[in-house]
Amino acid sequence: MTNSSTKDKSLKEKTLGEVMRSQGVSRRSFLKFCAATASMMAMSPAMIPKIAHALESARRPSVIWLSFQECTGCTESLTRAHTATVESLIFDYISLDYHHTLQAAAGHAAEEAREAAMKENFGKYLLVVDGSIPLGNPGYSTIAGISNYDMLMETAKGAAAIIAVGTCATYGGIPHANPNPTGAVSVGELIKDKPIINVPGCPPIPVVITGVLTHYLTFGTIPELDHLGRPKVFYGQSIHDRCYRRPFYDKGLFAETFDDEGAKKGWCLYKLGCKGPTTYNACATTKWNDGTSFPIEAGHPCLGCSEPDFWDGGGFYKALSMPTENITQTAVYTAAGAVAAGLALGAMNKRKKNSAVAAHNKTTTDDLEK
Amino acid sequence: MSEASIPVTTEIKFNIQVSNELTQNVKPLLHEIKHALDALIETGKTSIIDLRSIPLAPGEEDKILNTLGQGEVMAQLNTLGLSEVTETQYAGVWLVTHYNDEGNIISRFIEVTTMPVILCSQTEDILSAYSRITEILE
Numbered sequence: 001m002t003n004s005s006t007k008d009k010s011l012k013e014k015t016l017g018e019v020m021r022s023q024g025v026s027r028r029s030f031l032k033f034c035a036a037t038a039s040m041m042a043m044s045p046a047m048i049p050k051i052a053h054a055l056e057s058a059r060r061p062s063v064i065w066l067s068f069q070e071c072t073g074c075t076e077s078l079t080r081a082h083t084a085t086v087e088s089l090i091f092d093y094i095s096l097d098y099h100h101t102l103q104a105a106a107g108h109a110a111e112e113a114r115e116a117a118m119k120e121n122f123g124k125y126l127l128v129v130d131g132s133i134p135l136g137n138p139g140y141s142t143i144a145g146i147s148n149y150d151m152l153m154e155t156a157k158g159a160a161a162i163i164a165v166g167t168c169a170t171y172g173g174i175p176h177a178n179p180n181p182t183g184a185v186s187v188g189e190l191i192k193d194k195p196i197i198n199v200p201g202c203p204p205i206p207v208v209i210t211g212v213l214t215h216y217l218t219f220g221t222i223p224e225l226d227h228l229g230r231p232k233v234f235y236g237q238s239i240h241d242r243c244y245r246r247p248f249y250d251k252g253l254f255a256e257t258f259d260d261e262g263a264k265k266g267w268c269l270y271k272l273g274c275k276g277p278t279t280y281n282a283c284a285t286t287k288w289n290d291g292t293s294f295p296i297e298a299g300h301p302c303l304g305c306s307e308p309d310f311w312d313g314g315g316f317y318k319a320l321s322m323p324t325e326n327i328t329q330t331a332v333y334t335a336a337g338a339v340a341a342g343l344a345l346g347a348m349n350k351r352k353k354n355s356a357v358a359a360h361n362k363t364t365t366d367d368l369e370k
Numbered sequence: 371m372s373e374a375s376i377p378v379t380t381e382i383k384f385n386i387q388v389s390n391e392l393t394q395n396v397k398p399l400l401h402e403i404k405h406a407l408d409a410l411i412e413t414g415k416t417s418i419i420d421l422r423s424i425p426l427a428p429g430e431e432d433k434i435l436n437t438l439g440q441g442e443v444m445a446q447l448n449t450l451g452l453s454e455v456t457e458t459q460y461a462g463v464w465l466v467t468h469y470n471d472e473g474n475i476i477s478r479f480i481e482v483t484t485m486p487v488i489l490c491s492q493t494e495d496i497l498s499a500y501s502r503i504t505e506i507l508e
Binding site for chain 2 (some may be wrong): 007021025026027028029032033035038040042044045046048065123132180243244245246284285286290291359
């Protein structure tokens with residue numbers, strides 16, 4: 001219901017509930033929006049009323065998005081978020097004051113928009129960063145003649161929180177890969193005095209990006225993070241643990257090549273180099289392309305793109321480590337036993353991955369032909 | 371290299387990974403629905419299960435939906451894109467599917483209740499309706 005007091009408010013002063021009602025969005029539609037949001041944020045459906053209550057009274061925050069050494073894949077991913085209606089509401093609701101790929105303004109006008117947003121909302125705006133920051137030579141990447149480092153440090157000062165989007169911003173990503181010619185570093189390596197939410201992936205799943213934004217909008221806090229600064233709701237479980245092919249792994253049924261009987265039957269891709277056991281992300285449940293599928297469902301091993309140094313991890317098609325007969329045997333025991341074995345193997349795999357990183361193994365054409 | 375010498379493959383084989391040995395999550399989920407129905411009968415407690423939160427292999431969601439079947443009620447809602455609310459052949463077990471403007475599913479829930487809340491007229495909308503009807507009669 002629109003009343004005179006809400007009519008007089010500017011868009012920035014209105015709560016989300018007021019914005020929606022003034023746009024003719026019914027309460028029923030708002031409930032649908034909240035249900036989709038709960039599902040997107042991997043929250044229990046019991047949270048739907050709480051989300052509705054929180055969003056109802058939340059206010060429109062300013063968002064400044066900085067893009068440094070990146071390929072624009074993260075923005076491409078975000079703008080293809082499949083829950084289009086929900087996302088468009090979120091983008092109606094946040095004030096995206098600076099994003100040099102999406103904004104209409106260019107040159108001085110664009111930089112002025114960033115400076116104005118910083119000044120007006122000092123201490124309150126959200127800063128989103130994609131891309132790594134080159135420390136080797138500032139000339140590797142500049143925007144409006146400002147080095148990435150200077151722009152980040154200046155913009156971070158007034159941010160309430162920072163969301164590092166994509167593996168480049170979270171861990172340095174491909175620019176950071178050995179031998180790291182630009183001296184690329186992550187946001188977290190430079191900023192120590194602000195809350196940082198890491199949303200890795202190359203690119204991250206679109207709804208994971210919007211889910212983190214929505215969480216901030218809904219609760220005004222940062223979500224619970226893991227030891228790498230990633231939101232646990234999306235990165236709390238390994239791809240392996242949520243993979244629909246996991247039962248084949250537990251039974252010791254593996255594809256040995258991309259076109260053998262095992263591959264055709266959809267068996268586990270572990271021996272083809274799947275990094276699912278050491279990769280924490282939501283691909284196996286949230287999926288990609290309108291929730292259609294994810295790499296493993298399409299028959300390709302997980303590359304581990306949401307983990308630090310995935311590019312230097314020792315070959316995409318090299319198995320992390322070979323399962324032993326004991327693992328196969330586990331299948332005849334209880335499910336709990338299988339999980340325990342999975343954890344032990346996970347630890348083995350972590351060690352193997354770390355040693356591969358230490359040895360700087362590179363993917364060769366031989367690996368690709370395996 | 372002439373064009374004629376380039377081998378052309380005419381037969382395309384799709385690698386469809388459907389098997390009888392899938393996640394084994396179908397039966398536990400159906401049991402969860404049974405327990406939720408029991409709670410509804412005993413205490414009136416309603417439950418919602420988010421189908422997107424459970425790892426399911428290709429074809430398994432269809433298996434669940436086929437088992438639940440179609441009951442007496444089918445409703446379509448025009449709420450920021452289409453939503454479908456259907457009662458399954460098990461009274462009290464509802465399937466709520468939300469679509470976006472492009473017709474893609476954005477969320478799907480199994481609700482165990484006498485009536486999903488989204489089907490009910492909402493207080494805020496009723497108040498708004500009252501204002502509007504008052505306005506046109508003034």
